[in-house]
Amino acid sequence: MLVLAVGTLLLAGLPLLLYLLNLPLFCIAWQRWAKADLSDPQVSVLIPARDEEEGIGQCLQTVLASRGVELEVIVLDDQSHDATADVVRVCAAKDQRVQLIAGVELPQGWNGKQHACWRLADRARHRWLVFLDADVRLAPDAIRCLLAYADRRQVGLLSAFPHQETGTLLEKMLIPMMHIVLLGYLPLLRMRACTKPAYAAGCGQLFVTRQDLYQQMGTHAAIRDSRHDGIKLPRAYRTTGLSTDVVDGSTLARCRMYRSGAEVVRGLLKNADEGIANAALIVPFSLLLLGSTVAPLTLLAVWPWLSGGGSGGDAAWWIAAAAAIAGWTPRVVNAWRFKQSAVGAILHPLAVLVFVVLQWVALAMQHSGRRVRWRGRD
Incomplete structure (x- = not known):
C-alpha cells in the first residue's frame, strides 16, 4: 500500500510541478x-x-x-x-x-x-x-x-x-x-x-x-x-x-x-490517432493520466480492505490523499484561471478516465481501418 501510494504521488506531483512552472509562461x-x-x-x-x-x-x-x-x-x-x-x-x-x-x-x-x-x-x-x-x-x-x-x-x-x-x-x-x-x-x-x-x-x-x-x-x-x-x-x-x-x-x-456530447466524442476520436492514440504514446500517457488522478482515489476507496492495520498504513493513506489533491489541483486552478466549468473540475477523475478510454477506442479503430466521419467527409 505504501509503495502504491508513493507511486501515485510521484505520478501526480511531477506534472503538478511542471504545471506550476508552465502556467506563468503560458x-x-x-x-x-x-x-x-x-x-x-x-x-x-x-x-x-x-x-x-x-x-x-x-x-x-x-x-x-x-x-x-x-x-x-x-x-x-x-x-x-x-x-x-x-x-x-x-x-x-x-x-x-x-x-x-x-x-x-x-x-x-x-x-x-x-x-x-x-x-x-x-x-x-x-x-x-x-x-x-x-x-x-x-x-x-x-x-x-x-x-x-x-x-x-x-x-x-x-x-x-x-x-x-x-x-x-x-x-x-x-x-x-x-x-x-x-x-x-x-x-x-x-x-x-x-x-x-x-x-x-x-x-x-x-x-x-x-x-x-x-x-x-x-x-x-x-x-x-x-x-x-x-x-x-x-x-x-x-x-x-x-x-x-x-x-x-x-x-x-x-x-x-x-455543440453536443456526441460531437465531443467524435471530435476526440477524430484527432486522437495523430496525438496520444498511437503505439508509442498511449501506454505511458495512460499510466501518467490514470496514475495521477484515478489511482489515488481508488487507493483511498479500497483503503479499508487493503490496510489491515499494517505498518506504515497511516502514512500510506496520507500520501495517497496528497496524491489525489496534487492530481486535482491543476484542473481546479484552470477552472478559476481560464473560467472553465466548476462541474467539470469536480468530475475531473471521471473526465480523465473517459478521455483515456477514448484514446484506446481511437487506437482500436485505427487498427481496424475505421475512421470517424467529420462534416460529411471521412
Whole structure:
C-alpha cells in the first residue's frame, strides 16, 4: 500500500510541478502587447468554412472590428450544404475587405481543412497570415497583440488557445483536458529554447505566421493528409528549423468547439490517432493520466480492505490523499484561471478516465481501418 501510494504521488506531483512552472509562461499580459509597436500591420485573415451558416457572420463581425491592423479577410466556402456562402456574400457587399472563394472537389490525399487553408494562403496578399476557424470570435485587439508578440519574439508559428465555451456535460468534462495535457506534460521553457519536432504543440483554431515562413515550411501541403493541424502544423515548422509557440488566448478569443456530447466524442476520436492514440504514446500517457488522478482515489476507496492495520498504513493513506489533491489541483486552478466549468473540475477523475478510454477506442479503430466521419467527409 505504501509503495502504491508513493507511486501515485510521484505520478501526480511531477506534472503538478511542471504545471506550476508552465502556467506563468503560458499566460501572457496582453495589455502590454496591445500597445507594442508593429512595423507591418497588414494581415490576411484566412477562414475555411464548411456548413458554418449559423456562426460565420459573427466570426466576420469580430474580425472586421479588429483595431490597429490593416485587414483583408478571405473565406473559403468548402462546398457547404447550407447558406454559408450567402452569409459571406452579404458581408462582402457591406465591407470590401471581405472576399469569398469557392471550394473545389477535394484532391486525392488531401484533408478538407488543410486543402482549404492552402488555397486561402495562395490568395493572401499580406505579409502576415492568420488562420482562423469559423467558430472563433476575436476581441478587438486580438490580432494586433498576436502579431506584435510573434514579431517581437521571432516566433515562426504562434498558436493561441481561445476561451473554450462549453454547454453539455461531456464538453465541460473533456474540453478542458487540452490544458491538462499541455501544461502538465509539455515543458514550455524547453519548447521555446529549441526547434525539436518532439515539442510541437498548438491549437488549430487560431494560428499566426508570416507568409515567407509559411512558404519556407512547405505550406499546408506538408500536412495535406492530416486531420489534426494543432500538432502537425507546428511539427512541420519545427522540422524545417523554425520556432513555434503556444500561449493562452482566453482574453483574446472565444470558441465553442462542439455543440453536443456526441460531437465531443467524435471530435476526440477524430484527432486522437495523430496525438496520444498511437503505439508509442498511449501506454505511458495512460499510466501518467490514470496514475495521477484515478489511482489515488481508488487507493483511498479500497483503503479499508487493503490496510489491515499494517505498518506504515497511516502514512500510506496520507500520501495517497496528497496524491489525489496534487492530481486535482491543476484542473481546479484552470477552472478559476481560464473560467472553465466548476462541474467539470469536480468530475475531473471521471473526465480523465473517459478521455483515456477514448484514446484506446481511437487506437482500436485505427487498427481496424475505421475512421470517424467529420462534416460529411471521412
